[in-house]
Amino acid sequence: MQSLSPQTPTSLRSVIRPTPRPPLLARVPAAAHHPTRCAYRSDSVHYPNGVGSCKADWQSSCAILASKIICQDSQPPSTADDASGGRSDSVASVNGHKAAVDLTLVPIDANNKLPPTAPQPPKPLTITDLSPAPMHGSQLRVAYQGVPGAYSEAAAGKAYPKCEAIPCDQFEVAFQAVELWIADRAVLPVENSLGGSIHRNYDLLLRHRLHIVGEVQLPVHHCLLALPGTRVEYLSRVISHPQALSQCEHTLTKLAPQAAREAVDDTAGAAEYIAANNLRDTAAIASARAAELYGLQILADGIQDDSSNVTRFVMLAREPIIPRTDRPFKTSIVFAHDKGTSVLFKVLSAFAFRNISLTKIESRPHRNRPIRLVDDANVGTAKHFEYMFYVDFEASLAEVRAQNALAEVQEFTSFLRVLGSYPMDMTPWCPSGGD
Numbered sequence: 001m002q003s004l005s006p007q008t009p010t011s012l013r014s015v016i017r018p019t020p021r022p023p024l025l026a027r028v029p030a031a032a033h034h035p036t037r038c039a040y041r042s043d044s045v046h047y048p049n050g051v052g053s054c055k056a057d058w059q060s061s062c063a064i065l066a067s068k069i070i071c072q073d074s075q076p077p078s079t080a081d082d083a084s085g086g087r088s089d090s091v092a093s094v095n096g097h098k099a100a101v102d103l104t105l106v107p108i109d110a111n112n113k114l115p116p117t118a119p120q121p122p123k124p125l126t127i128t129d130l131s132p133a134p135m136h137g138s139q140l141r142v143a144y145q146g147v148p149g150a151y152s153e154a155a156a157g158k159a160y161p162k163c164e165a166i167p168c169d170q171f172e173v174a175f176q177a178v179e180l181w182i183a184d185r186a187v188l189p190v191e192n193s194l195g196g197s198i199h200r201n202y203d204l205l206l207r208h209r210l211h212i213v214g215e216v217q218l219p220v221h222h223c224l225l226a227l228p229g230t231r232v233e234y235l236s237r238v239i240s241h242p243q244a245l246s247q248c249e250h251t252l253t254k255l256a257p258q259a260a261r262e263a264v265d266d267t268a269g270a271a272e273y274i275a276a277n278n279l280r281d282t283a284a285i286a287s288a289r290a291a292e293l294y295g296l297q298i299l300a301d302g303i304q305d306d307s308s309n310v311t312r313f314v315m316l317a318r319e320p321i322i323p324r325t326d327r328p329f330k331t332s333i334v335f336a337h338d339k340g341t342s343v344l345f346k347v348l349s350a351f352a353f354r355n356i357s358l359t360k361i362e363s364r365p366h367r368n369r370p371i372r373l374v375d376d377a378n379v380g381t382a383k384h385f386e387y388m389f390y391v392d393f394e395a396s397l398a399e400v401r402a403q404n405a406l407a408e409v410q411e412f413t414s415f416l417r418v419l420g421s422y423p424m425d426m427t428p429w430c431p432s433g434g435d
């Protein structure tokens, strides 16, 4: 990913920084750490009557399937210094919803749709904003990565229509916002029909202890945005989220072959950045809503290379939902084995024999990050797995065939975790629809 010129705002710079970040646990307040030890352990999976009907039963089933795992990462606990460093004092200033927000947007011209007196959009949460003392209102608070106008915000609105959407500057902050009760849910992209998987979120799903409770498919309709009066032929660069750049690659080559592409945190953040810095040679790939919010002009509409461009988002919560059988469900798991890769064949056959369709298989290299497993004597050992395999299959964990398949998978693998069993998004979508 390329870095931006020096005037890049802090929230954009934080994600394009090339150096690795310090371990997660060192960055959250010590008091807010969630115990990583499983509450339940079992050496065999047994479901006498299927998954229990009450939430506690179901939660223990999830934990049982995650048996033998006591800790995701062998990371040292955080220090008191880490916990307090740079943290804001009160929740009123956590996400900018209550506090004064300074977006330093410059008025552009009469077409600017954001007059100085207009309410400012909320400022994204940053890693230092995460304070574990949220004020709980009645509205569901949904964390997403990006700034207002991002597709993730639209996905949050589709998943939870009346929610309060909370912008976060990184995916990891959205996870932590839920873990620390600053948000009730997170809505995060995992896959795009053109650009493929959003690997970062697969890695974070493993590292954090949240549960997938739903999914939404969002048609993504990209626009090329610039300051009013900008001409496409004079553009020297186009900035956007890497996924958005890759989704528009061919169209962009035809539209503005001379323009360099630069990756930034999110599509709407790119639009905001152009407006804030009055950049007349730069365009952003973002939504029509971002154009409206940041006073930009739409130079070209529908520039994604495929009109049926769609991104799949998952909804995450602290608690799993109880799986049901009265509507189509999907279940997501992650597993690994320490001896060879033939485990993949065995696991896939466990589903094939039961006529369970898989909708996704993803493998992620995992050599450098050990996982701690616990044996029958409750002794923990750190294990290095070469790969983590993520599988989504079309069945509810309330179905006996899915339970049997997972029991078999557990026999073949050294590590298995159910990420969630949740209703499938069945809503038909129109390729030429809005953002």
Ligand SMILES: O=C(O)C(=O)C[C@]1(C(=O)O)C=C[C@@H](O)C=C1
Pocket (backbone or CB within 6 Å): 145, 146, 149, 150, 151, 152, 153, 189, 192, 198, 220, 241, 243, 244, 265, 266, 267, 268, 311
């Ligand atoms: O940048 C945004 O607007 C986002 O919501 C992120 C994101 C992604 O990560 O894939 C979401 C949907 C689109 O596929 C492009 C970008």
